[in-house]
Amino acid sequence: MIVLTLYRLLWWVLLPIIIVTRLFRDWRSPLGVRSFLHRFGFHKLPAADLVIHAVSLGEVRAVTPLVRRLLQEKQCSILFTATTLTGSDQIIRTFKKEIASGALYHSYLPLDFGPSVSRFLAQVKPKAILIMETEIWPNLIYQAGKRHIPLLIISACLSDRSYRRYQKIAPAMHRLLKSVDVLTQTDEDTLRFEVLGARSVERMGNIKYDLTVSDTLYQKVEPLVAHRSPHSIYWIAASTHEEEEEIVVEAYIKARRRAPHLKLILVPRHPERFQEVRYLLEEYADAHDFKLSIRSEGDLLTLNPNADIWLIDTLGELLLFYLFADIVTVGGSFVPIGGHNILEPAYFAKPIIVGPHMDENRETLFNFLESRALIQVDADQLAEVVIDFANDSSLRESYGAAAQKTMAQNQGAIEVIMAKLNELLD
The missing domain is CATH 3.40.50.11720 (3-Deoxy-D-manno-octulosonic-acid transferase, N-terminal domain)
Incomplete structure (x- = not known):
């Protein structure tokens, strides 16, 4: 051979x-x-x-x-x-x-x-x-x-x-x-x-369609739900990569003009980028007078319900924030990564938005698009779709229910x- x-x-x-590279990455x-x-x-x-x-x-x-x-x-x-x-x-x-x-x-x-x-x-x-x-x-x-x-x-x-x-x-x-x-x-x-x-x-x-979640997750989210800002709609952008945070925050700035009750939860994909993303969000917060709350600075209820943006710079809590959020955008799809798992938010009956780069999830994407269980947009269209979801609870429920049903059928x-x-x- x-x-x-x-x-x-x-x-x-x-x-x-390889040894030097692994040492650098791991340490x-x-x-x-x-x-x-x-x-x-x-x-x-x-x-x-x-x-x-x-x-x-x-x-x-x-x-x-x-x-x-x-x-x-x-x-x-x-x-x-x-x-x-x-x-x-x-x-x-x-x-x-x-x-x-x-x-x-x-x-x-x-x-x-x-x-x-x-x-x-x-x-x-x-x-x-x-x-x-x-x-x-x-x-x-x-x-x-x-x-x-x-x-x-x-x-x-x-x-x-x-x-x-x-x-x-x-x-x-x-x-x-x-x-x-x-x-x-x-x-x-x-x-x-x-x-x-x-x-x-x-x-x-x-196999990702066969997701199960423990009851403890639902118990853990209850205090956070009670803690949330009244009448606010929470939009989570999950598993984001470099350049996607800018796309999401720019869309958030536009969306807030017509949906002032909208809050943003940002969850970077890789922990080594947490600090980099924090600096980026601090710059946006200063420029646009946003309040920023950082998950790692305390326990779950330390997150400020009056903040405009939450940065989730911890590990193992993505499902919790999917369950908590009202609108979901899955990252890796606005840059040529191939997209990440849309089935986790679907499990919780959440309306899902993805970008144009979903090459690694083509059949799943097709199933969801065919069932009107997901919306695919480019970066320029993102704000408009978020506004529609933020201002229409029946639209959120319709897409969320379709996502959950599509998942169960497969x-x-x-x-x-x-x-x-x-x-x-x-």
Whole structure:
């Protein structure tokens, strides 16, 4: 396999740069201190029957109902891994009791560097590996196949760009994926993985439709609801990226002229940008005489109900603020990121607005647009749609109900995964 050999050599060549980059990224974040050694496999791990990997915060939340189902129904030990700092933090907080009791283990998945992957698999000795969405790591897949460890990609999807890239090395992909089972999101994804040579391919749908939320979230939001400014409408812009905060705040300035009761909740996607976004909002607040309240400066009720803008610079509270808000804009969609998860606000029956860049969520977007369960706009149109929602409660209720109904109609992916896991593990 010439391509795999070149890939391995490239890792050795780039290793010094990768080490320095990871040190910079991990140590720059308050969550990153413990992660560096994990990424290179230099930490002790217990053996586990099943490795479940989710890259980031959104994927961790999406696969959590499956993990809970497995803990309840299967007599197997689970190692739940993540790639990002926020994903790891979400696992630790969500499964705090299970980790403490030894029912579930957590680690970062090592980088796809041959020796690191080898150490990882030698320690854990899994009976199967389950990977969320589309993480095609050649060394991990190759070494799992060499050890006869079944590897299953769930809720798999391939963007046009990724598919074109993989087609350029089609013979190598055929050799790599011949031992991989795939459960896909869409018929198009199914065809693409079949063409690329996966051992077995079956459509399962999108696991993110199977979201569940604990009762404690509803209990936690009650004091915040009681604390809110009377007659105000709260618009949340969630998982925003660089340049999106400016788009959102400019739209907010315009919208306030015709919806003076509108408040803005801003939730940046990445914690390392919290301070940068705070400086930006402070500049806008000074220029436009806005009041700004910062979530990290106290407890939940320290947020000033009379403030115009709330900055949520904490982790793990996005679902809480989705539940609290009246209007939702999902970030990563006004810049060419591909969009983030619209199903979380849909679960709470919220009216949803997204931007033009939803390439990573095309089928979900189509389902919602077809059901009038979502509005897609460009940056120039954003303020107008927010004004419409802010001033019309029946419009908010109509779109919110349609979003929740569309989500409910597409559930059931977990049952397909459970059946496949039973086949692989039994």
